[in-house]
Amino acid sequence: MDKFIKLSAIAAPLPMSNLDTDMIIPQKHLKTIKRTGLGIYAFSNIRYHDDGSEREDFVLNQPAYRKAEILVTGENFGCGSSRNMRLGR
Numbered sequence: 001m002d003k004f005i006k007l008s009a010i011a012a013p014l015p016m017s018n019l020d021t022d023m024i025i026p027q028k029h030l031k032t033i034k035r036t037g038l039g040i041y042a043f044s045n046i047r048y049h050d051d052g053s054e055r056e057d058f059v060l061n062q063p064a065y066r067k068a069e070i071l072v073t074g075e076n077f078g079c080g081s082s083r084n085m086r087l088g089r
Helices: 082-086
Strands: 011-014 070-073
Parallel strands (some): 011 070
16 A cells, blocks of 8 residues: 555535534445445534435535535534443444
8 A cells, every 4th residue: 555645625614513424324324334425424414404405504514515525613523422421332
């Protein structure tokens, strides 16, 4: 594997803190063992309306950030799953 040197890409601001792994990819979409194709489900609970239409005010749905490869987030991004908390882990 080549070492990582530099990524030049669009950065999208997502200034939310404490986004846990369930918010990033909700459990209902984790029905595969593959590590590809999950991007369409990223932030689906806050990115889409119940009918599947896009929320225009969500940053990744805005034209300037649709192809973003970098997220600039608030603190504690990707923290533990709420499932773990409910199970006492």
